[in-house]
Amino acid sequence: MIEVRHIIKSYTIDGQTLKAVDGVSFSIKKGEVLSIIGHSGSGKTTLLSLIGGLTRPDSGEVVIDGTNIWAMGDNSLSEFRNRKISFIYQFASLIPTLTALENIMLPTAFGHYGADTEQYARELLGLMGLENKTNSYPSHLSGGQQRRIAIARAFINRPEIVLADEPTGDLDEDTEEEVIRLFTSMNQDQQVTFIIVTHNRDIAAKTQRQLTMSNGVVSELVK
Amino acid sequence: MKRIKISGLALKNLRRKFVRTAVLLLLVAVVTGTLLGATIFISGMRNALKIGTYRLGADVLVVPEKNEAQAKAALLSGEPTSFFMDRSVYDSVKNIEGVKRASPQLFIKPASFTCCYNVEAFLVAFDPASDFTVTPWLQKNLKKPLIDNDVITGSSLPVLKGDSLPFFGTLFNVVGTMEPTGMKFFDQSVFMTMDAAYAMAANSKTKSMQPIDIDTSKISAVMVQVQENFTPDRVAIRIEHSVNGVKAIASDEVVSNVRRQLAGLLKGILGISALLWVISLLMMGFAFYMIVNERQRELGLLRAMGAKRAQIFALILNEAVLISVTGGLFGIAVGFSLLLAFKDIMIKSLKLPYLLPSGDILIELVFGAILFSIITGLLASLLPAASASRMEPYEAIRKGE
Known part of the structure; x- marks a missing residue:
């Protein structure tokens, strides 16, 4: 279970303090799929980073399975991210010097993983329809293929929580469908919790819960 | 099983910017080579003086x-x-x-x-x-x-x-x-x-x-x-x-005169070497600052995947050590080549005795040169590595956009 409690995050730009996230509170049960909809600059990505332990809030708590992640030391928080959380970004996030397979396996460089990891990475490549791109470098892949590899990488650590920021941004409709099917299957088979930031109301409509965000404040849409 | 290691990542990163890596290698090689060549030359003169006087x-x-x-x-x-x-x-x-x-x-x-x-x-x-x-x-x-x-x-x-x-x-x-x-x-x-x-x-x-x-x-x-x-x-x-x-x-007088000449020579060589070293330290420091700066997003992504601060620090230091060791080895070859090429001219112009130091001393000097180049690389990359490891992941990802 994820509990976000009265979280505030502000930035100072040109001497002016802007609250990107302004006293947000909500909770998500394990295995839930939640979407956050909002305009650009509404604070969605910052909120996702606060939940994922990437940026420290000015105040408030993010409690995951009973532990306030912002009370953890940096090493513990890094291990926690490595074991339990994955991110999918709205930009190309592959390392250009690594092959598709190596990019998927990259998180394993920072933690302890079993001997079956490579096999699992190959399976994920197959799920993304890229089994023939195992040894291809990002520069030889299309934008859509790169996104699919980044999505496959998000599952290599068998995460409990996936935080996805516009995960299907530049994918064609068919691939978008496949990604959504993968998310659904991961959610149903492995009880993975998803928080998806999206502009796409169709995708949001497929999630169990929807939040809207505006000027750093969230409100829940009641279906 | 295929394993992704931090040292492997460092090597791939260096290959990515081949020209910059080659320039840094050359820089380390020149500094190490000059210092090693000069040290062997001075040791050779001291050695000759010791044996000759005896x-x-x-x-x-x-x-x-x-x-x-x-x-x-x-x-x-x-x-x-x-x-x-x-x-x-x-x-x-x-x-x-x-x-x-x-x-x-x-x-x-x-x-x-x-x-x-x-x-x-x-x-x-x-x-x-x-x-x-x-x-x-x-x-x-x-x-x-x-x-x-x-x-x-x-x-x-x-x-x-x-x-x-x-x-x-x-x-x-x-x-x-x-x-x-x-x-x-x-x-x-x-x-x-x-x-x-x-x-x-x-x-x-x-x-x-x-x-x-x-x-x-x-x-x-x-x-x-x-x-x-x-x-x-x-x-x-x-x-x-x-x-x-x-x-x-x-004979003491002869030897002390030579020692005085050697000391002067040593000061000159050390002065030039120190200057070269400071320049290379600054250039390498600047290069690593650039490396960290242009890879902010990438380093932020690694942190988001669970890389600890120490692992980011180690990644940058690994790159520095790889450059230093390789550059140092090139430098040793350069040093010996310079020594062979200019030994006779220098002996003739300095009018001082010379005898190549023994194998043991040469091995010590070579190891010293490698150690010196590693220390140079580590010193140059220390601040950029520390700064990279201290970046907040989200800030690093955003700034790198």
Whole structure:
């Protein structure tokens, strides 16, 4: 279970303090799929980073399975991210010097993983329809293929929580469908919790819960 | 199973920016190479001085007053020279208080020497009855005294045992070759007995186109060993006070002059090396600052995947160490090449003895050079690595956009 409690995050730009996230509170049960909809600059990505332990809030708590992640030391928080959380970004996030397979396996460089990891990475490549791109470098892949590899990488650590920021941004409709099917299957088979930031109301409509965000404040849409 | 390691990531990152990596490698190579080459050169001079001084075996060298500079040049750089004084100097010196042993020598510059290509040979004649500088070597290595026209040669002369050498119309037989000392006085000299030298001079009047005029009343120098309770300086002063027209050069004085020259040289080389080092440190520091800056998003992504601060720090340091070690190895090759290329020119212009240090010392110097280059790389990358590891992941990802 994820509990976000009265979280505030502000930035100072040109001497002016802007609250990107302004006293947000909500909770998500394990295995839930939640979407956050909002305009650009509404604070969605910052909120996702606060939940994922990437940026420290000015105040408030993010409690995951009973532990306030912002009370953890940096090493513990890094291990926690490595074991339990994955991110999918709205930009190309592959390392250009690594092959598709190596990019998927990259998180394993920072933690302890079993001997079956490579096999699992190959399976994920197959799920993304890229089994023939195992040894291809990002520069030889299309934008859509790169996104699919980044999505496959998000599952290599068998995460409990996936935080996805516009995960299907530049994918064609068919691939978008496949990604959504993968998310659904991961959610149903492995009880993975998803928080998806999206502009796409169709995708949001497929999630169990929807939040809207505006000027750093969230409100829940009641279906 | 395929494993992704931080060291592997570092290597791939370096390959990505090949030109920049090559420039950094070159920088480390030049600094390491210069420093190593200079250190080996200085060690070689110190080594030669140590061995040469030991081999000289004399605490004081007595020469004609007006030929002091020539005598020093002959001792230090083996410059062939001829100067003479009366044998009575030897008789006077050996009876001076503080003199344990004294032995006369003749220094003769050959008029022509066709056997040895462009190597300048120097004839040194010693008195087997009183000698204590060449004879110990003969006893140890040849196990018999020199007789008639037997000579032994220094290691730099391209002659072998059994060869014949003509000097002033007399043929001499090479019966042995000394091991290298680094001092040309020994390495480029032909040692013969004084009797042989006097006979050669007498024969030259009828057998040589360029005769020399040396009779048995002439000597060039007196080698002196002082008694244990006397210092060479003190005995040298006594000699100069007692015998007119001579200069008594304490070997310490020769050595300390060279040491002074070496110290000056060392300061110069160290100054240049230190400057090069600071420049390379700044350039590498700047390069790593750029590396970290342009990879902010990537480093932020790694942190988001669970990389700890220490792992980001290690990744940057790994890149620095890879550059340093590879650059250092290139530098060692560069250093040895520079040394080989410029050694002779430097020795000639500096007029100082030189002998390549022993294998053990060379290995120490090579390891020292690698260690030095690693420390340089680590120092240069320390701040950028620390700054990279301290970045908040979200900030790093955002700033890198």
